[in-house]
Amino acid sequence: MDFAELAPDTSSYLGQVAYLQLCFFQSISNISASSKDLEATQTLSAAAGFALAKHQGLVAEIHRRGEDPTDVMAPFVPGIDRFLELTRGASVNESLLTLYITQGFLDDFFIRLSDGLPAEIGARYASLLGADSGSAGIVRLLTDAIAVDPKRAHFFAMCGRRLVGDTLLLAQSALNLEGHSKSDEARIEPVFTELIATHTRRMDALGLTA
């Protein structure tokens, strides 16, 4: 059995990713609003725009299925809000790191999971999610922050590690598990290993060890 078989039904898939992108949009907008630097504000608002475009693309997909976006997203609001609460950064930089790590991880995860959806639509959602998210600009802001105060490197590295746990749990909650812990784990593990490898590359991009 393959990981892709753990994919939820199409509506649940769309509801989760559409709401997640809306939340990413809001997180980035909030960070952008608290920035005093006009250049950073523009980088961040561009990234917010990318997340919003993904959200709107997914909402269009929900409409295309004749469903109501609010109804489809609603069941996933409590779980995702709890995740955001758990991972909320205490400073602008920590919020930015959280966004960079969790958005990267979850976009990768849902792209991977789209293999389990009917072929044509899965490919369409994956291409929506795989579009630019403005992470190059966010990496620049984070590496600038480390350059200004190198002590941040250690703190960021720690935060990055802590975030993986909560993010993995949210990802796992999206899977349609059988409840047989052994067989489930056998299918999940290689994929999560792969996702952690891409997480390591994201930390590398900041000059940090994962």
Added chain:
Amino acid sequence: MDFAELAPDTSSYLGQVAYLQLCFFQSISNISASSKDLEATQTLSAAAGFALAKHQGLVAEIHRRGEDPTDVMAPFVPGIDRFLELTRGASVNESLLTLYITQGFLDDFFIRLSDGLPAEIGARYASLLGADSGSAGIVRLLTDAIAVDPKRAHFFAMCGRRLVGDTLLLAQSALNLEGHSKSDEARIEPVFTELIATHTRRMDALGLTA
């Protein structure tokens, strides 16, 4: 002499409207982040996306002139930030009303002022600014708020009146006045009368008297 002759130079024009749209984007995003209603959040994030698209369109115009957006916007940051501070709403509904009134007024104003820019580019900027800003959705949210608690009508009407003064002052600061108060006023007055008429229509749309 015509009102259009009071238009600032093209760079100053672009710097102001680009920064204003960025601020509108941030205000709407903030309101959207504090809303607990998923449907309202979507209406607001769509409106935020429209303001962001205008900002990005104007930034592209600044690049097209070989100028740096941050440099071009920077001189207008203190004045616009002060305006936002002065007009900041104390509640979500008041913030939404502020946005609706000031964004509508200032977009109209800068579209009108674009007549004073070189013909081809003026028309291009006006068409950028005249694109949808999602105000139909915002009117719906505000009229819903009045329906829920009709006492809000009186409060909104008062807020709307108070906002006109500060907004007119910000608009006036964008004009390239001669310093001869009589001749300046003669040119400004008919345009401001016209802008106040469109403001009245915006209040009408909420079922309020201006």
